[in-house]
């Protein structure tokens with residue numbers, strides 16, 4: 001099933017997990033035997049093909065439906081700031097979205113190395129500190145197209161004299177089915193506030209981001225129709241306004257039984273509805289920008305742990321704890337924090353084992369919450385035979401887990417291995433005790 005990338009996964013004759021790249025293949029057990037665990041394994045070609053699919057789908061439906069605006073994809077840096085990810089996305093035609101001065105600093109580093117085609121656009125979300133604004137101004141003066149997205153009255157005042165294009169973020173008055181269906185949102189201006197402001201110097205982008213893991217197509221279409229009404233009103237005072245950025249939110253089926261809409265159908269509905277609404281309001285079709293971060297990055301990485309020990313779950317005869325050498329709090333932080341989602345976890349070896357065991361997984365920090373029980377259910381994993389190693393792999397870990405990770409109990413952050421063109425290379429070594437101690441002043 002393509003939504004799960006299952007066409008890329010296979011098992012070796014000895015039951016090891018194998019990931020395919022055309023006619024190359026990577027045996028995950030060979031990789032972890034070489035680089036140790038816990039290890040994150042990144043497949044840039046998965047990121048690239050998902051990103052390319054999004055761009056191609058938008059361009060195709062724009063053509064088929066006679067939509068007059070253009071489509072731009074912006075790589076959302078907060079989703080994964082690792083160099084390999086950012087460069088892979090840019091190589092595939094992504095523009096960039098940053099949400100802090102430090103993320104913009106990475107853009108500055110790339111610019112200094114002459115890495116960009118000067119037509120790349122960088123949009124800047126997030127609270128604008130003075131340091132952030134100065135960096136925006138500096139990069140603009142160096143010829144980069146940097147567009148600050150104004151989120152409140154203070155930023156509006158501070159950026160009144162900004163010479164380049166600006167965007168404005170709206171907190172749309174809509175309710176949809178999604179992970180963050182919060183009643184009160186602290187991002188952006190209320191719709192009426194923007195109508196009241198009217199003229200915003202050099203306004204080119206109307207931006208909103210409703211939520212991550214949006215559950216239905218209606219969850220995209222409803223806010224878009226509302227945003228187009230606002231766009232039509234704002235355009236009367238701001239003729240340079242020509243773009244709607246609808247943020248992130250395309251869902252990833254982290255769980256095996258979860259099913260989302262297809263991306264093709266979604267893009268079709270987005271373009272169809274944008275056209276219909278604009279034509280009804282007799283307003284020029286805006287360019288459309290997506291910042292679909294998780295969808296593009298999450299499935300391009302897996303995280304592999306080794307089982308260190310096993311133990312009976314007290315009071316449950318047929319259930320065992322398998323202790324892994326990583327952590328659900330430190331390394332797969334969304335298990336427990338922001339998204340609290342489930343993962344698709346399987347053994348990375350002994351995949352053809354006949355003797356299976358019901359298990360819960362325990363992480364390596366001291367925390368009672370550092371465990372994975374598949375939402376109170378259990379997982380079937382191979383029984384561990386005397387003298388055998390068992391490795392466990394979590395799929396779809398490429399979004400957010402890196403920057404959300406932490407050193408609880410001073411665990412080291414995992415190594416990052418990149419697989420491309422038939423070769424597996426170490427991109428970042430696992431943190432050493434010295435690395436970790438240094439962060440705490442030792």
Ligand SMILES: Cc1ncc(COP(=O)(O)O)c(C=O)c1O
Pocket residue numbers: 076079125209211212213247248249250291292293294295399
């Ligand atoms: C402004 C903005 N754009 C895009 C995204 C990416 O969202 P997702 O990963 O759900 O696509 C986020 C996530 O928080 C965001 O805040």
